[in-house]
Amino acid sequence: xxxQKCDLMKKIWIFALxxxxxxxxxxxxxxxxxxxSEVSAVTMVFQNGRIHVTNAEGMYLQxxxxxxxxxxxxxxxxxxxIISLNIPRGCYIMKVGKVVRKVTIx
Numbered sequence: 001x002x003x004q005k006c007d008l009m010k011k012i013w014i015f016a017l018x019x020x021x022x023x024x025x026x027x028x029x030x031x032x033x034x035x036x037s038e039v040s041a042v043t044m045v046f047q048n049g050r051i052h053v054t055n056a057e058g059m060y061l062q063x064x065x066x067x068x069x070x071x072x073x074x075x076x077x078x079x080x081x082i083i084s085l086n087i088p089r090g091c092y093i094m095k096v097g098k099v100v101r102k103v104t105i106x
Contacts, residue, residue, distance in 0.1 A: 044096055054080050056076045085105075
């Protein structure tokens, strides 16, 4: 005797696997390359309490502490911007668009 639940689970598993394999669009690789080229255009360099952001005009610099609380939200109004951060010592996560950097302020 075969288990009906086992047969049903096998059918569901096969259906889900086929849906995943057949449901992936062929243009996904091209989209990934486009996103990577956009992300690589934005740069962030942190040095001496200041952050230098390039190619991010119109975006926001978001600074989060390690508990996930946003401690700063600064609009970037030019393609080449240097921002002085007046935040306490510690570790922070800085985000501009899709670019994220971990920074330690000593």
